[in-house]
Amino acid sequence: MSPLTDDQLESLLIEYRHHFHEYPELADKEFKTTEKIKEILSGWQIRILPTHLKTGVFAEIGSGDGPTLGLRADIDALPIQEASGVPFSSKVPGVMHACGHDTHMASLLGGAYLIKQRERELHGKVRLIFQLSEEAGEGALQVIDDRQLEGVDAIIGFHNASNHPVGHVGLLAGVISGAIDKFKVTLTGVGTHASAPQNGRDPIVALGAEINALQSIISRNIDARRGVLSITHVTAGNTWNILPETAFFEGTVRTADKQVREAIKKRFPEVVKGTAEAYGVIAAIDWYTGDPSVNNDPELTAIVRDETSKFTEIYEMIPELGSDDFACYQEHVPGVYANIGNGEKVSVHNPRFTADDGLILYGTRFFEKNSFRLLHELAKRKSLR
Amino acid sequence: MSGEKLEEKIIAIFKELHQHPELSLQEFETTKRIRHWLEEQSIKLRETGLPTGVFAEIAGDPNGPVVGLRADIDALPISEQTDLTYKSRNDGVMHACGHDFHTAALLGAAFLLKEKQAELPGTVRLIFQPAEETGHGAVKVIKDGQLKGLDAVIGIHNKPDLPVGTLGIKAGPLMAACDKFKVTVYGIGGHAAIPERTKDAIIAASSFIQSIQTIVSRNISPKHEAVVSVTSIHGGTVWNVLPGEVELLGTVRTFYDQDRELILQRFQDFAEGVEKAYGVQVTVIWDEGTPSVLNDKKLAAIIGQANQADAEVVTPELSVAGDDFSCFQREVPGVFVFAGSNGPEDWHHPSFKVDPKGIRVAANFYYRSAVAVLKAWKEKRSRHHLDV
Numbered sequence: 206m207s208p209l210t211d212d213q214l215e216s217l218l219i220e221y222r223h224h225f226h227e228y229p230e231l232a233d234k235e236f237k238t239t240e241k242i243k244e245i246l247s248g249w250q251i252r253i254l255p256t257h258l259k260t261g262v263f264a265e266i267g268s269g270d271g272p273t274l275g276l277r278a279d280i281d282a283l284p285i286q287e288a289s290g291v292p293f294s295s296k297v298p299g300v301m302h303a304c305g306h307d308t309h310m311a312s313l314l315g316g317a318y319l320i321k322q323r324e325r326e327l328h329g330k331v332r333l334i335f336q337l338s339e340e341a342g343e344g345a346l347q348v349i350d351d352r353q354l355e356g357v358d359a360i361i362g363f364h365n366a367s368n369h370p371v372g373h374v375g376l377l378a379g380v381i382s383g384a385i386d387k388f389k390v391t392l393t394g395v396g397t398h399a400s401a402p403q404n405g406r407d408p409i410v411a412l413g414a415e416i417n418a419l420q421s422i423i424s425r426n427i428d429a430r431r432g433v434l435s436i437t438h439v440t441a442g443n444t445w446n447i448l449p450e451t452a453f454f455e456g457t458v459r460t461a462d463k464q465v466r467e468a469i470k471k472r473f474p475e476v477v478k479g480t481a482e483a484y485g486v487i488a489a490i491d492w493y494t495g496d497p498s499v500n501n502d503p504e505l506t507a508i509v510r511d512e513t514s515k516f517t518e519i520y521e522m523i524p525e526l527g528s529d530d531f532a533c534y535q536e537h538v539p540g541v542y543a544n545i546g547n548g549e550k551v552s553v554h555n556p557r558f559t560a561d562d563g564l565i566l567y568g569t570r571f572f573e574k575n576s577f578r579l580l581h582e583l584a585k586r587k588s589l590r
Numbered sequence: 591m592s593g594e595k596l597e598e599k600i601i602a603i604f605k606e607l608h609q610h611p612e613l614s615l616q617e618f619e620t621t622k623r624i625r626h627w628l629e630e631q632s633i634k635l636r637e638t639g640l641p642t643g644v645f646a647e648i649a650g651d652p653n654g655p656v657v658g659l660r661a662d663i664d665a666l667p668i669s670e671q672t673d674l675t676y677k678s679r680n681d682g683v684m685h686a687c688g689h690d691f692h693t694a695a696l697l698g699a700a701f702l703l704k705e706k707q708a709e710l711p712g713t714v715r716l717i718f719q720p721a722e723e724t725g726h727g728a729v730k731v732i733k734d735g736q737l738k739g740l741d742a743v744i745g746i747h748n749k750p751d752l753p754v755g756t757l758g759i760k761a762g763p764l765m766a767a768c769d770k771f772k773v774t775v776y777g778i779g780g781h782a783a784i785p786e787r788t789k790d791a792i793i794a795a796s797s798f799i800q801s802i803q804t805i806v807s808r809n810i811s812p813k814h815e816a817v818v819s820v821t822s823i824h825g826g827t828v829w830n831v832l833p834g835e836v837e838l839l840g841t842v843r844t845f846y847d848q849d850r851e852l853i854l855q856r857f858q859d860f861a862e863g864v865e866k867a868y869g870v871q872v873t874v875i876w877d878e879g880t881p882s883v884l885n886d887k888k889l890a891a892i893i894g895q896a897n898q899a900d901a902e903v904v905t906p907e908l909s910v911a912g913d914d915f916s917c918f919q920r921e922v923p924g925v926f927v928f929a930g931s932n933g934p935e936d937w938h939h940p941s942f943k944v945d946p947k948g949i950r951v952a953a954n955f956y957y958r959s960a961v962a963v964l965k966a967w968k969e970k971r972s973r974h975h976l977d978v
Contacts, residue, residue, distance in 0.1 A: 284827040285779070303831075304781075340830060383783060387829050398938040399819040399841045400766060400910040409820045413799030416792060435782035436792050437832050442822030444667055445770045445839045446723065447938045449821065455829050459783045527783035552780035552787035554831040 208322050211566070214315060218569065219562045221245065222311035223293035229282030229302045232341035235260040238280050238310075242335050245314055249321055251333070256351055261337035261344070263353045266320050271329025272583035275360035275538070276572050277531060278313035279306045279339035288556035304553045305365040305560035310335060312363070312545075312568025319573040328584035331576050332357055336530075342385055342495050345533035358583050359505055360540040361575055362531050363568060365560050367553065369546030372567035374513045375522035376543050378503035383433070383459030383526035384466055385495030390415070390477055394486040396450040408452035409441050411484035416454065418480045422472050431465040433526045434458050434473075459526035461498070499532045502539035505579065509541045512578040516570050520546075527553075545571065591701055597950045599701070603627060604694035604949055605676035611665030611685045614721035617642040620663050620693070624718050627697055631704050636715070638734055643720035643727070645736045648703045650710020655967035657960050658715045658743035658922070660915060661696035662689045662722035671940035686942040688748035688931060691949055693718060695746065695929070698953025703960065712964040715740060725768060725879045728914035732921055741967050742889055743924040744959050745915040746952055749906070750933030754948040757897055757955060758906025758928030761890040765883035765926065766817070766843035767850055768912025769876060771857065773798065775825075775864070776871040779834030788832045792825050794868035795836040799823070801860045809856055810849055817843040817910045818853060843910040845882050880914040886923035889963065893925055896962030897955055902930075911937060929955060 209217065221241075230238050242262040243253055254263040261280065287294050287301040295301045317333055334353060338344030348354065366375055392412055397405030416436055423434050434456065441452035458473070460466040474490055481488035510519055522544055531542045545564050551557050591599070603623075612620050624644040625635060636645040643663065670677050670684040678684045696716060703714050717736060721727030731737070752758055775798065777791030799820050810816045818840070825836030844850045854876055861872040894903055906928045915926050929952040931944035 283831060285831060340828070342830075389829075396939060397936055398911055399821050400768070400817050400843045400912065401936055402817060402819055404936045407819070409823055410799060410803060412823065413796035413820075416796035417800060420793070433783050433785060435785055435790075435832055437782050437829055438826030439792055439795070439836065440824050442839065445821055445841050446768075447666070447668065447821055448819055450940070452823070457782045457829050525783065527781055552784055554781040555779050555788075556834060 214318060215566050218311045218315045218565050221314060222307050222562065222565060225307040225310055226293050226302050227296045229295050229297055229300045231284060231300055232281040232338035232344065233260060235280050235337050242310065246317065249318055251317055251321055256353065258337060258347055258351050261348065262335040264333040265330055266317065266324055267327040267330035269329065272358040272580055272587055273330045273332055273356050274576055274579050274583065275332045275334055275354065275357040275534065276313055276316060276576065277334040277336055277360055277362035277534065278309040279336045279344065280310050281306060281338055281340050281344070283340055283554060285554065285556050289559045291559055301556065303555065303558045304340065305547065306339065308365055308560045308565050308568065309363065311565045313572055315565060315569030316572025316576065319569065320576050326577065328580040339530055342530050345530035349533060349537065354534060354537055357538050359579060360534045360538050361509065363543040363545050363571055364529060365547040365564055366544035367547045367550040369520060369544065371546050371548045371561045371563040373518040373520050373546040374543050374567070374571065375520050376506055376510050377522035377524065378501050378506040380498045380500050381522050381524050381542065382499040382528040382532065383461055384498045385528045386458040386466065386470065387455070387493040387495055388458065388473065389455040389491040390453070391489045392452045392481060392486045393489070394450060397448050399446045399448050402448060405448050406485045407448050408450065408486050411481060411486045412439060412441060412452040412454060414484060415477060415480045418476050422469055422476060426472050427465050427468050431461040432459065432469055434469065459528055461524065461526060496528060496530045496532045497536065499529055499542045500535055501541050505539055505541045508579060508582055509543065509575050512574050513571060516574060517567055543571065591705065596698055596701060600694045600698040600949050600953060601946045603697055604690050604946055607690035607693055608676050608685050609679050611678050611680055611683045613667060613683055614664040614724040614727065615642060617663050617720050624663070624693065624697070628700060631701055633700055633704055636736065638736065640720065640730055640734050643731065644718040646700070646716040647713055648700065648707050648710065649713040650707055651712055654712025655741040655964055655971065656713045656715055656739050657963045658717050658737065658740045659696055659699060659956050659960055660717040660719055660743060660745040660918065661692035662719045662727065663693050664689055664721055664723050666723055666938060668938065668940050672943055674943065684940070686939060687723065687937045688944045689722065691748045691931060691944045691952065692746055695949050695952035696956055698950060699956030699960070702953065702957040710964060711968045714960045722914055725914050728917035732917060737918060737921050740922045742963050743918045743922050744893065744956065744963065745924065745926045746929045746955065747913060747926065748931035748944050748948065749928035750931055750936055752928060752930030754930050754932045754945050755951055756902040756904055756930035758904055759890055759894045760905050761885050761887040763845050763882050763908060764885055764906065765916070766845055766910045766912050767882040768879040769842045769850065770879055771840055771842065771877065772875040773838040773861065774873045775836045777834055780832050782830045782832055785832065789869045790832055791834060791836040791870055794864050794870045795823065795825060795838060797868065798860055798864050799838070802857065805853055805856045809852060814846055814849055815908060815910055816849050816853065843912060845908065880912055880916045881920065883913055883916045883926050884919055885925045889923055889925040892962055892966045893927065893959040896958050900954060900958065901951060927955065
């Protein structure tokens with residue numbers, strides 16, 4: 206079989222991406238996505254690695270005792286009803302690739318194809334990590350627990366980035382994302398008939414007060430550039446004439462540094478408990494300390510910058526508070542997390558978000574070119590040692 | 591049937607109903623049971639086009655007046671949290687408003703009336719009404735023609751804060767008008783870490799909840815009672831996505847039409863304010879419910895007198911709960927009475943209970959009131975005939 210031309214490869218990858226987009230799967234439930242990736246990789250004679258995880262795909266190209274470079278793409282979708290209007294819109298009600306992970310997968314598949322074509326030129330191995338459950342913030346930890354990072358010397362990955370020209374690559378050494386914390390709060394009042402509020406303790410009025418009171422943490426207690434607190438999910442009651450016993454809210458905190466992270470963690474229960482007390486309800490807080498910040502290795506970032514600049518424009522990433530559990534890999538091995546421009550689009554996680562097919566070939570090149578270059582550099586370092 | 595035997599039977603009926611609660615318009619088994627209990631005593635059922643609810647008649651003097659006795663039969667979507675031996679067997683459904691008490695009491699009255707059928711100065715019509723909780727049952731019953739020919743209608747509601755043996759009877763307003771609302775806030779969803787590219791619907795909704803607290807505290811006269819409750823809020827599905835939409839449900843209770851109108855106006859004002867302040871869109875859907883329960887003065891006097899000897903009759907406080915019995919009162923003169931049930935919790939509470947001893951008192955109330963009203967109406971008629 207003669208190798209695919211660039212055009213042929215690009216249309217094949219777009220076809221795959223549209224397929225992934227039509228059949229999105231939620232975090233930890235990426236069963237069909239996993240099957241599809243395996244099928245494609247096997248078709249290209251790429252070695253699939255064993256795993257205990259039910260979803261996610263791990264594979265390897267190359268051989269010998271040279272260095273190993275991890276290439277990571279995330280594969281899960283979000284519980285959002287798509288309203289983008291693209292012809293390949295989600296066929297799964299209430300689930301959508303609203304974060305563009307479909308383009309990340311397609312790019313890594315493309316990179317894998319091209320690397321496989323030149324497998325003999327590799328100074329070592331690439332480990333393909335099609336990671337489950339990024340959105341739940343725990344996929345990377347599962348991958349690490351499954352020992353898929355063993356033997357990996359460095360790791361790269363990227364996220365699409367709206368508001369940058371398609372295919373331009375954003376890079377920055379050091380901290381580029383926020384640390385993630387999650388919270389869940391249940392307010393327990395006393396349920397009663399909706400017409401006799403004085404006989405109960407209304408958790409919904411308390412919920413409203415909590416949400417408003419929590420705004421002041423960002424506006425009053427910290428340097429507002431260093432943190433975000435979002436309440437993303439509220440639920441209470443199930444009918445119109447009963448004041449419920451409980452109200453629930455959850456959300457996330459993103460912080461740029463440790464001090465701010467600690468300050469919010471301390472202030473949050475003060476505000477929540479104090480407001481609860483004011484409204485005569487009881488607040489139960491679950492705080493989940495999540496992933497750290499994505500922190501790019503300066504040396505590797507310089508190499509990736511040099512190599513990437515050979516095929517596209519580079520821009521300086523501006524550190525954001527959005528995060529990614531790619532950070533968990535960087536706790537173990539040095540890594541570089543890049544952005545690839547997605548053009549002028551609405552925000553990720555919006556029902557109208559679209560990712561641009563055009564970025565896939567850049568993602569493919571990003572993985573391909575940097576794999577050869579980084580393995581070459583890593584091999585040099587190894588032999589020096 | 592002896593008094594003791596009757597009490598035993600209606601308490602057994604009450605317990606069976608309590609164990610098998612059914613939601614509004616789904617009272618199929620309840621309907622079957624009530625029909626069975628009535629047919630057992632050869633009480634004549636009326637035809638109906640409604641899938642649930644039971645209508646029956648006990649006819650005495652065919653030339654006499656017709657009085658309706660009404661009990662509601664539906665339950666609520668609440669998980670029962672009592673330690674009763676006859677606790678609900680239907681998960682998530684509970685007779686938390688004591689409609690099982692009303693149904694058992696009306697059946698008891700029916701058995702008593704059946705025994706005296708020949709002596710009745712008119713006809714008693716039994717109305718076992720579906721779907722009181724959703725506020726649509728009474729209108730269905732009216733449309734089904736079950737009120738045709740009625741001269742008066744009598745209903746009860748159990749009252750946890752009144753002791754067993756006490757009846758709350760009051761002329762004029764008794765229970766509130768009951769409107770529902772659905773407020774939907776449409777923002778722009780997005781990533782939880784990029785709030786500046788969203789319009790946060792949750793913040794706007796919580797601000798709306800806080801704002802409408804001032805309607806009762808600032809806009810309604812302190813002399814009037816009114817309640818505004820948000821009972822449900824739903825928005826978002828997951829921790830890292832800001833949703834584009836939040837929905838609020840709730841209810842408004844008033845006794846006076848001008849308050850009712852004012853509250854709707856304030857909702858629209860706050861909706862517009864929140865739209866401007868948070869850059870969102872807000873829709874207010876107002877589902878006008880049943881009007882306030884307004885008791886007929888003459889009827890209240892007759893039944894007050896008729897029950898004085900056997901029960902402690904008190905003037906009850908206004909209740910901000912609603913009951914669609916009020917729809918019947920817009921068709922025929924009616925009176926709605928509170929029957930003491932000595933419960934530990936208020937209506938709709940998961941630990942709501944009634945004292946089953948109150949059921950026989952309520953059955954006697956129905957019975958005595960029906961007979962008294964039939965007599966009074968018959969006398970009035972004959973006086974009227976004499977006048978002519």
